[in-house]
Amino acid sequence: MEVGDDDNGNEQDFENEVLLTVESFKGLENLSIEDKLFGITLDNASNNQVFINELSVQEFLKYLDQELGLSQLRQLLNKICASTQRCEKLSLACKNNSIDDLKPIIDVPTSYTLTEEQWNGLRKIVDFLELFKEVTAVISGSTYSTLFMMILLFNFLINHVEDIIGDENEKVNDENDDENDDENIRIEKSIKKAAKYCKDKLLKYYVKTNNVYSIAVILDLRLKIQYFKDEEWDDDLINEINQNFVNIFNSNYATTSLNSNISFTSKEKSVISHKFKTYIALPTVSGKTLDPLKWSRINETQYLQLSKMAHDYLAIPATSVPSEQCFSISKNLITNNRNCLIGKTIRISIYLKS
Known part of the structure; x- marks a missing residue:
């Protein structure tokens, strides 16, 4: 062949x-x-929350750009300013119509006077995007566990977008717009429709979330399996999440100890199973400052296997931002005057940020 x-x-x-x-x-x-x-993961968008946020925001802005025509205006200004003849013709046309001959600033996309309605629309857009900025900052942290936050923040963003959209049955298509609508109403409809595109993009990747996120939620004593019940998830899905957690615990942690050479007797396995059921039966606790990793470390003697599971899962960063930050500081660590460091010293220095 x-x-x-x-x-x-x-x-x-x-x-x-x-x-x-x-x-x-x-x-x-x-x-x-x-x-x-x-x-x-090779920069997989389904596991990259920062990238997903960016995709949904870009989907939101892309529609608004089409609706308000900002990019077309910018392209027109670029074409005019790129030709001396066009500039002269525009200048002559302005003089013939008693219009001040002003030079547009092509480096600024919105370098023209906005109406009060347009400024109000921009303020609403900023308010809409502010939460995406805050969520991105939270999940990019490196000094606390972030993996358990993924499902919570995803739901939070989806609820935020749905609040902007309002009634899903409300028709906001262009063909249904009333020609008599004032600019405020038109901008409001544009923002709602852009938010629908944003929601579609979020939901597209939401269904692709990995099992590690639900496991991390259960390992947080403030959330556990109760979180999914409070959020009114489907019972079959909750049972599937719970069974997946139990299966992974039984296969990877129930028969492990700090010393891999030690094997457990039937009695010891029964004790471990009892402790596991005890943890699952524990009620959720309140407290914004509770760190699930610290809690598992403090209670390590009581829940040894669960503590090991928590260390393995909750130590995973939700995004690649912390690791990328480590790589980015290396250029300041290894300089022309400091280029003979051994590997161990470099690793320690990056870890200590010194």
Whole structure:
């Protein structure tokens, strides 16, 4: 069979992927951390909350840009200013119509006078986007556990967008707009329709969330499985989440100890099972300052296996921001005058941010 150029490219890509996978696992084995691996993500949008926020915001702004025509105005100004002849013709046309000949600032997309209604519309857009900014800042933290927040913040953003949209049955299509609507009403409708696009983008990735997020929620004593019940999730889905948590605990943690060479007797396994059921039966606690990782560390002697599970899951950052920040500070660490550091010193310095 003859192989075309595209097939050769695909075959080469596949070989590179296999080689990368093999080398990656060799590195994990050399570091003895292969048993800590849950999965490998290559900037996957379904697991990248910051990127998903950006996608939904861009979807919101893209519609508003089409509706209000800001990009078209900017393109027109660019074309005029790019030609001396066009500028002269525009200047002459302004003089013939008694209009001041002003030079537009092409580097500023909105370099024209806005009406009061348009300013009000921009304020509403800023208010809408403010929550996305706050959520991004929260889940990008590196000094506290963030994984358990993912489902909560996703729901929070979806509720926020739905509040802006209002009644889903309300028709806000362009063809149904009343020509007599004033500018305030037109801008309000545009924002609502843009919010619907934003919601669609959020929901597209919401259904792709990984099981690690629901496990992290259950491991937080303030939330546990009760969170999904309070949010009125479907009973079948709640049972599936709970069963998945139990299966992972039983297969990976119920028969493990601090010493991997120790095996448990039937009696000891029964005690572990009892402690697990005790934790599951514990009521949720209140407290915004409660750190689930610290709680598991404090109660490690009582819930050893659950504590180990919490350390494995809750230590996972919800985004790649903390690790990217570590890489970005390396340019300030290794300079022309400081270029002979050994690997261990570099790792410690990055960790201590010194």
